[in-house]
Amino acid sequence: MLDAIRLGPSDDATAVTATQLREVVTRLVHAGQWRPGDADILVVMDTGYDVTHLAYVLADLPVELVGRLRSDRVMLRDAGPRRSTPRGGQPRKHGGVLTFSKPESWHTPDQATTCDTTRYGTAQALAWDRMHPRLQARGPWLDHCGELPLIHGTLIRLNVAHLPGDRDPKPVWLWSWRTGMTGADVDLRWQAFLRRFDLEHTFRLFKQTLGWTVPKVRDPHTAELLDDPTLIARYRAAMDGQAVGRMVPSLPYIDTVPVDGGLRVRLTTTRAVLNVGEDAVTLSAVGAVYEFAREAEAVLRPLVDGRTMDLAALADTAGLVLEDVVGLVQELVAGQAAVVGSLL
Structure with a gap:
């Protein structure tokens, strides 16, 4: 478990999170909990974290980040192989735009899976490979030297039949920096996210109901x-x-x-x-x-x-x-x- 840190007025939440993750992964490696040849450590996070920047600064660690994205976001397709044009100029960096809230902008997903769950009914997942955000020189990228990178990953849209308590569910959008996923890989990522959700509410029970912070x-x-x-x-x-x-x-x-x-x-x-x-x-x-x-x-x-x-x-x-x-x-x-x- 990560140590809780109270952020100061000048602290950057993304930088502090990156330091925490680096420290805990280093401890896991030193303790022998991860060895060369093992699968990457899966780190799942909710909205509020800049999962793209964290993936970039932690690329040297054996971790895979999976983060939830807001439903008002957009992602860009891969521009594909470079090709010259009669007019010359710089090749394209970005492909078509996928707007989360506009299904007409979605191209054919690379993976589509359906499975039954005990708590959420039928779960349907769509996944698009090699999707990246359009980065801008602000926030954690403000001090970046050189051209902003293209950080490709897999975009996953999860939709379940119902939530506990018969509440109407809204689609969940996830992004992982892993590319080339199979259907089983996609299912593992959204199942890990739902597991994180259950664990989060367990800790809420410990804190708010059982008073374990007292x-x-x-x-x-x-x-x-x-x-x-x-x-x-x-x-x-x-x-x-x-x-x-x-x-x-x-x-x-x-x-x-x-x-x-x-x-x-x-x-x-x-x-x-x-x-x-x-x-x-x-x-x-x-x-x-x-x-x-x-x-x-x-x-x-x-x-x-x-x-x-x-x-x-x-x-x-x-x-x-x-x-x-x-x-x-x-x-x-x-x-x-x-x-x-x-x-x-």
């Missing part, structure tokens, strides 16, 4: 605790156990629950957590923890599953006498974790 880890043992693979599951269980229930008064049975098998009971929360041990079971609900004998699992399980049950049915299922079931339910009602009534 702890100041100063001890290796503390870091090991954060690396526990069960941490998220335990965190969710703890949050579920503290979730406030739907406060429904158990009228008229506020103080005591009568021994009446026809009464019905349900929990006031749908996020209760039941933990079963060797000798006891614990129920975490509405911010409290209740501990019962092991036999109480058969009583609590259908309630935790969200079912409304007759007291008599619970007693029969658990093989307990009705009085014991009523005593258990009375404790939950007193803690506002359950409600009883004849019309539930």
Whole structure:
């Protein structure tokens, strides 16, 4: 993972990013994570990065950059082989223009693939080989000496059937400095981009929901605790156990629950957590923890599953006498974790 750097007023984001990438790739090579003969390290980035300039300044590294482009961009075709004209002059540097927002400007793609995905439905990708942007002497190219280069790459347009949550998707445009791609190469690049998207939202979960930017880890043992693979599951269980229930008064049975098998009971929360041990079971609900004998699992399980049950049915299922079931339910009602009534 790259070290986070706070940009100063005079810092150039592209130059800082190039330095970060060079440092991390150098560390990977020194650590033996990349060796001569291995495939290039795939670096995937979202919009906001000048992927063309980064590809130029990092051309000496074993990396391939894939970056997302804005939908209002244009790309230029290769001018093709040089040819002389009767009028002479400089040969053409650029070919035809491909405007992302104007399908009529698109020429026949060099690759077209279609495949099914689990999260996004059918994904269709079009790829045009040897496409380059028209560079201008500004921004990171302002201090470039000599003629601005032509940086060819592969332009990919990805369109999926739907997004999670049934949102309408917009096409995604990607550019890689790799040329001569096959259909499988194209699929690998856009799949890597979608994978980057999932990872980005995972880090957002860590930061915004789990608050992992708050702890100041100063001890290796503390870091090991954060690396526990069960941490998220335990965190969710703890949050579920503290979730406030739907406060429904158990009228008229506020103080005591009568021994009446026809009464019905349900929990006031749908996020209760039941933990079963060797000798006891614990129920975490509405911010409290209740501990019962092991036999109480058969009583609590259908309630935790969200079912409304007759007291008599619970007693029969658990093989307990009705009085014991009523005593258990009375404790939950007193803690506002359950409600009883004849019309539930």
